[in-house]
Amino acid sequence: MTQDQKENSAQPVENRRNFLKKLWVGLGIVALAEMIVVIAAYLRPGKQKADAKTSGKIITAGPAIDFEKDSVTAFRRGQFYLIRLDDGGFLALSRKCTHLGCTVPWVASEKKFICPCHSSVFDISGSIVQSPAPRPLDMFAVLIENGIIKVDTNKKTKRSTFEQSQVVYL
Amino acid sequence: MKKNSFLYHLHPPRVPQAVLKFTHTWGLGGSALVLVLMQILTGVLLLFAYSPTPEAAYPSIVVLQQDILFGKLIRNLHHWGANFLVVITFFHMLRVFFTGAYNSRRKVNWWIGLGLFLCVLIANFTGYLLPLDQLSYWAVTICSNMFEYIPYVGVMIQKMIIGGTEISKITLSNFFAIHVALVPLSLSILMPLHFWQIRKAKGVICPVTLPVSQGEASTTVLKKDAVPHLVTREAAMALVIIAVLFVFSILFDAPLADKANPGLSPNPTKAPWYFSGLQELLQYFHPTIAVFVIPLLIVCGLICLPYLKFDKPATGIWFLSENGLRMGIVSAVSAFVLAPLMVVLFEYAINLSSLLPGLSPVITNGALPAALIMIFLFSFYQIMQRKFDATAEEGVQAVFIFLLVCFVVLTITGVWFRGPGMALNWPWDCGLEQAGGSHLLRY
Numbered sequence: 044m045t046q047d048q049k050e051n052s053a054q055p056v057e058n059r060r061n062f063l064k065k066l067w068v069g070l071g072i073v074a075l076a077e078m079i080v081v082i083a084a085y086l087r088p089g090k091q092k093a094d095a096k097t098s099g100k101i102i103t104a105g106p107a108i109d110f111e112k113d114s115v116t117a118f119r120r121g122q123f124y125l126i127r128l129d130d131g132g133f134l135a136l137s138r139k140c141t142h143l144g145c146t147v148p149w150v151a152s153e154k155k156f157i158c159p160c161h162s163s164v165f166d167i168s169g170s171i172v173q174s175p176a177p178r179p180l181d182m183f184a185v186l187i188e189n190g191i192i193k194v195d196t197n198k199k200t201k202r203s204t205f206e207q208s209q210v211v212y213l
Numbered sequence: 214m215k216k217n218s219f220l221y222h223l224h225p226p227r228v229p230q231a232v233l234k235f236t237h238t239w240g241l242g243g244s245a246l247v248l249v250l251m252q253i254l255t256g257v258l259l260l261f262a263y264s265p266t267p268e269a270a271y272p273s274i275v276v277l278q279q280d281i282l283f284g285k286l287i288r289n290l291h292h293w294g295a296n297f298l299v300v301i302t303f304f305h306m307l308r309v310f311f312t313g314a315y316n317s318r319r320k321v322n323w324w325i326g327l328g329l330f331l332c333v334l335i336a337n338f339t340g341y342l343l344p345l346d347q348l349s350y351w352a353v354t355i356c357s358n359m360f361e362y363i364p365y366v367g368v369m370i371q372k373m374i375i376g377g378t379e380i381s382k383i384t385l386s387n388f389f390a391i392h393v394a395l396v397p398l399s400l401s402i403l404m405p406l407h408f409w410q411i412r413k414a415k416g417v418i419c420p421v422t423l424p425v426s427q428g429e430a431s432t433t434v435l436k437k438d439a440v441p442h443l444v445t446r447e448a449a450m451a452l453v454i455i456a457v458l459f460v461f462s463i464l465f466d467a468p469l470a471d472k473a474n475p476g477l478s479p480n481p482t483k484a485p486w487y488f489s490g491l492q493e494l495l496q497y498f499h500p501t502i503a504v505f506v507i508p509l510l511i512v513c514g515l516i517c518l519p520y521l522k523f524d525k526p527a528t529g530i531w532f533l534s535e536n537g538l539r540m541g542i543v544s545a546v547s548a549f550v551l552a553p554l555m556v557v558l559f560e561y562a563i564n565l566s567s568l569l570p571g572l573s574p575v576i577t578n579g580a581l582p583a584a585l586i587m588i589f590l591f592s593f594y595q596i597m598q599r600k601f602d603a604t605a606e607e608g609v610q611a612v613f614i615f616l617l618v619c620f621v622v623l624t625i626t627g628v629w630f631r632g633p634g635m636a637l638n639w640p641w642d643c644g645l646e647q648a649g650g651s652h653l654l655r656y
């Protein structure tokens with residue numbers, strides 16, 4: 044057999060081997076992808092459960108007349124503050140600091156929300172008085188039905204500034 | 214031992230006499246191994262007492278401490294052992310760095326080492342949550358909220374880790390699974406690889422006293438049998454580390470605050486001490502810079518370290534040379550003076566965002582200081598190199614030492630000098646503010 048013939052006969056074997064190698068790598072990638080999907084699925088359901096558990100509720104706060112003007116009321120169950128501004132408008136603010144998630148208490152003597160963790164300060168409308176917080180306190184939607192205040196804690200709204208349109212009136 | 218024993222893949226039969234000297238390695242790698250084994254032992258014991266559910270976790274720790282024989286001691290051992298492990302592995306990495314044992318054939322092992330260090334940090338952080346007291350609840354809250362500042366994928370990562378928007382049943386079971394299964398599994402794979410890689414690199418880096426080109430020091434190394442010369446030294450180090458850990462655990466109790474209360478953040482709320490340098494950065498930088506850009510640069514720097522092109526092969530001598538040591542001391546001293554100065558200045562005098570009104574905080578607290586630091590580091594490198602007539606690696610080492618000391622200063626500031634409201638304070642005034650009183654909750 045000459046050198047030439049040898050190479051000719053080797054060619055198909057090489058092709059087959061190459062093909063099998065590629066197939067092997069391809070299958071490996073598919074298997075890896077499947078594994079990633081399975082692992083991700085293990086992490087995901089928990090997430091949905093948590094969302095359903097901590098929120099998914101519309102909380103009835105009570106009749107509007109119960110809330111004085113310029114007051115802040117904490118609702119531990121919904122983890123929000125119901126605020127009635129000077130002009131009688133309502134706002135529901137999340138109690139979670141927008142900086143690193145600490146619970147922000149309302150300091151009545153100073154009329155401010157002061158975060159104990161990194162001393163961010165927010166005013167009654169949730170606007171930043173002092174950083175490091177990057178944005179005002181997050182909001183929940185306020186619904187008023189027949190003078191009864193309800194707060195939808197399903198969805199938290201992030202905002203970059205306080206605007207009059209965020210306030211809900213009777 | 215049989216000549217072809219499997220153990221010889223992990224532990225050498227003969228070692229060069231030069232590496233037996235205690236101050237060459239300080240026995241740090243072996244100490245880390247001993248501590249990992251101690252963690253496994255105490256961890257298994259704790260598993261029998263601990264219940265990983267939000268309702269039962271805290272009470273189970275209380276029962277462990279009060280009712281179980283030596284329960285408190287075992288928890289203390291596990292707690293302090295974990296903290297020792299962070300310190301020891303960190304020092305071990307410094308040893309490897311300063312003796313130059315991360316190049317060429319040790320490249321892969323440097324990466325495995327980084328992986329092991331990551332495992333140690335993850336184990337510590339996930340373990341921190343498990344008692345579910347006020348301390349751990351809020352530390353994990355602020356740390357997991359840091360992820361939010363990673364662009365694009367941050368919120369997703371955060372939700373995946375804590376399984377929702379705040380710490381819940383799912384967070385606890387995630388952390389528990391990572392702590393007792395994933396991390397030990399990773400360690401048990403990575404650690405043998407780590408030891409085997411040392412063997413493949415012909416053992417711990419051997420100090421060369423003479424320049425390689427002049428003497429035969431590199432070719433004729435005086436070797437000694439591992440048994441008894443190495444093994445007795447290892448055993449002595451192991452006994453010392455175990456003794457120190459026991460004494461420490463008997464003298465100091467692992468902290469356990471009140472049961473976690475999602476409605477009340479303690480003042481101040483701090484990250485675990487090994488992350489407090491990172492948390493300290495948040496005081497000066499925009500969060501995206503502090504918790505994303507800077508850590509990313511550190512990690513990339515550590516991964517790329519073996520790719521630095523050096524003039525000479527690593528000699529295994531501490532700080533490269535006499536010159537390197539002198540430069541290191543100068544860098545360390547200047548960082549030790551400059552870093553606290555900057556901390557104090559930024560606390561009381563400088564506020565970049567009010568100095569430059571009209572610019573967004575992303576620029577004033579993010580890009581601008583980052584650029585200034587880069588310029589400073591570059592000029593520091595140039596000046597040091599010219600002043601000491603140094604090689605590239607000595608210059609890099611000087612900058613590294615400078616950053617290292619800055620990081621240590623920031624960590625110390627975060628742990629001991631931050632009081633209520635994260636204001637700068639003396640360590641004896643940094644206790645928790647008495648909670649409550651300032652706000653009333655209505656239902």
